[in-house]
Amino acid sequence: AQSVAQPEDQVNVAEGNPLTVKCTYSVSGNPYLFWYVQYPNRGLQFLLKYITGDNLVKGSYGFEAEFNKSQTSFHLKKPSALVSDSALYFCAVRVLTSGTYKYIFGTGTRLKVLA
Amino acid sequence: GAVVSQHPSRVICKSGTSVKIECRSLDFQATTMFWYRQFPKQSLMLMATSNEGSKATYEQGVEKDKFLINHASLTLSTLTVTSAHPEDSSFYICSARPGSFQETQYFGPGTRLLVL
Numbered sequence: 001a002q003s004v005a006q007p008e009d010q011v012n013v014a015e016g017n018p019l020t021v022k023c024t025y026s027v028s029g030n031p032y033l034f035w036y037v038q039y040p041n042r043g044l045q046f047l048l049k050y051i052t053g054d055n056l057v058k059g060s061y062g063f064e065a066e067f068n069k070s071q072t073s074f075h076l077k078k079p080s081a082l083v084s085d086s087a088l089y090f091c092a093v094r095v096l097t098s099g100t101y102k103y104i105f106g107t108g109t110r111l112k113v114l115a
Numbered sequence: 116g117a118v119v120s121q122h123p124s125r126v127i128c129k130s131g132t133s134v135k136i137e138c139r140s141l142d143f144q145a146t147t148m149f150w151y152r153q154f155p156k157q158s159l160m161l162m163a164t165s166n167e168g169s170k171a172t173y174e175q176g177v178e179k180d181k182f183l184i185n186h187a188s189l190t191l192s193t194l195t196v197t198s199a200h201p202e203d204s205s206f207y208i209c210s211a212r213p214g215s216f217q218e219t220q221y222f223g224p225g226t227r228l229l230v231l
Contacts, residue, residue: 032218043121043208043222044159051218090158094218100164100172101212102149103220107158 002027002095006106013081014114021076021109023091032094033074034103035065037087044090050074061085081113118142119211121223128199129231136194136226138209144189145211149220150182153206165192199230 005024013019025031032051036044048059055067065076076089091106118141128134138148146167151159163184164172171184181203183195192211196203206227210220 034219036222041206041225041227043119043224044210046219046221049219098172100147101218102161102164105158 002093002104004091004093004104004106006089006091006109008109009107010110010112012112012114015083016080019078019081019085019111019113021089021091021111023074023076023106024072025074025091025093026072027093027095031074033065033067034092034094035059035063035074035076036090036092038090038108039087047076047089081111083113083115086111086113117213117219117221119145119209119221119223121207121209121226123226124224125227125229127229127231130200131198134196134199134228136196136207136209136228138192138194138211138223140190140211140213140221143211143213145192146189146214147212148186148192149210149212150184150192150194151208151210153208153225155206159208162194196228199228201230204228204230 003026034049035047038044047063048057050057050067058064063078088108088110090108092103120139122137148165150162153159162177165184165186167186167189173179186192206225208225210222212220
């Protein structure tokens with residue numbers, strides 16, 4: 001079955017330190033991978049995506065993600081965390097089901113950046 | 116660009132009434148829109164895929180007669196929760212895709228429904 005896993009429910013990091021939010025996937029074919037961020041009582045905001053090409057993808061707000069095919073991972077990273085980065089982060093993969101492209105979302109990881 | 120709006124942002128209704136939620140793509144045409152439901156501290160659950168001018172495709176376990184979806188134009192899709200009950204209380208989020216070959220979905224801000 002095609003799936004996305006975010007193994008950590010919560011990640012705590014001190015402000016100014018690098019952060020990593022983990023994501024692994026299981027899909028057939030070449031994966032289209034996405035990261036979204038959700039602030040309280042808000043919809044999801046697009047951060048970045050990997051379709052093809054360079055394994056290191058740069059996105060919004062200084063975030064980047066590294067696609068690793070051998071490890072089937074797409075971890076989200078930022079060199080220096082801000083308190084304002086505290087939010088819920090979702091990894092997603094696009095799959096083709098019954099002729100329609102859909103997203104499968106991970107369970108989300110809550111990032112808490114401590115001042 | 117790629118802005119999606121939802122209305123209302125929050126709605127409280129009595130059990131048994133129907134509630135309509137609108138999803139609009141403000142600066143692009145969306146051939147496909149998606150409706151998700153999110154429970155507290157949980158991930159998004161896809162409810163249905165809405166294609167302009169055709170019937171929505173519902174995910175397994177989602178009642179078609181309970182959650183009516185209409186995608187009458189390339190910029191508007193509506194979700195109507197019919198005869199709402201307290202267990203329908205949730206956060207409903209729509210998303211839109213600019214074109215059939217576009218990979219990225221853009222999400223609305225969500226609608227919080229509370230059924231008393």
